[in-house]
Amino acid sequence: MKNRSVKAFIQSMPKVELHVHLKGATRPETILKLAKKNNVELPAKTLPEMAKWFEFKSFNHFIDIYSLNASCFAEPEDVEFAAREFLAEQARQNIVYTEVTYTINQRKMPFKPQLEALNRAKAWAQEEFGISMNYVIDIPRNFENMDPSAFSTLFATHAVQGMGNGVIALGLAGKESTHAVADFSDGFDIAKEAGLPIIPHAGEAMGAQSMFDAIEHCDPPRIGHGVRCVEDKNLMALLKERQIHLEISPTSNICLGIFDSMADHSFAEIAAAGIPYSINSDDPPYFNTTLTDELIIVAERLNWTIEDVQAHMLKTAEATLLPDAEKAALISKISQPFKIDDFRLDSMTT
């Protein structure tokens, strides 16, 4: 990096993250512990075996691993424990606010105690670290035999029930190839009726058409990934015109084979096109990354100055789904240490 102080600034500055999955952020050690406690049979029994298991062969292979790991959660205490660990790591990176995606474990626990467990962890982190989070409740489209109408209705109903209690959006995640976006319309209608925004994953495993479909059926303020928008100029023009924000997670896209290398990644083209975007970690331990690392990668490639990093993070805060007063408070909070003249390089580690 040209300017080492940019890296130090990224490491220290207060950050906001919009796209990270709680169950995808759970440490392998914790997954092993929960599997043992809840008698879930995993193909890996030790950390080295977990590392080998995490060598993803394809997007769908990753989703299979994610789903099996998520099934290790059996009690609200498991959710609270993982959420506390997650928030402690966010605090370590000075991520002061996160919109975290949570996949409901609908087979083993009712939703209400899961939401209460998340909110206990949230209250703890607010007290302990002064940081906060809210939830995107996603519809997992992983199950080939499911009825998408019933499934999306169930998850959207839960998400709407959690409004005002931490839930700020309905998501759509998992295997894009299993069902079309339109198949989940019944769930989207429930969210729209309640005024709950929808943030679908699209333009990751599938191409531009998946994003056109997501825009048509979800009217999303943001799209998870969306990095394959560069395959269609009309789509890029539409994203710019409507200022639909893309939640980009560069290393995730490399690990899952969406792009061959970081040099091939589309984020520079997206940035140059004037499409709003943020940088995120997605499932950090799976991809051996952190939000800090992702920001450093992008800053290096785009030759960002400290001022550029500052502007990017303020735009990320603008793209949160917080009510206006809370958003203003967040922007004020992350702006305070952005007084660059006060930025003391000698107190940083690089």
Ligand SMILES: [Zn+2]
């Ligand atoms: Zn994701």
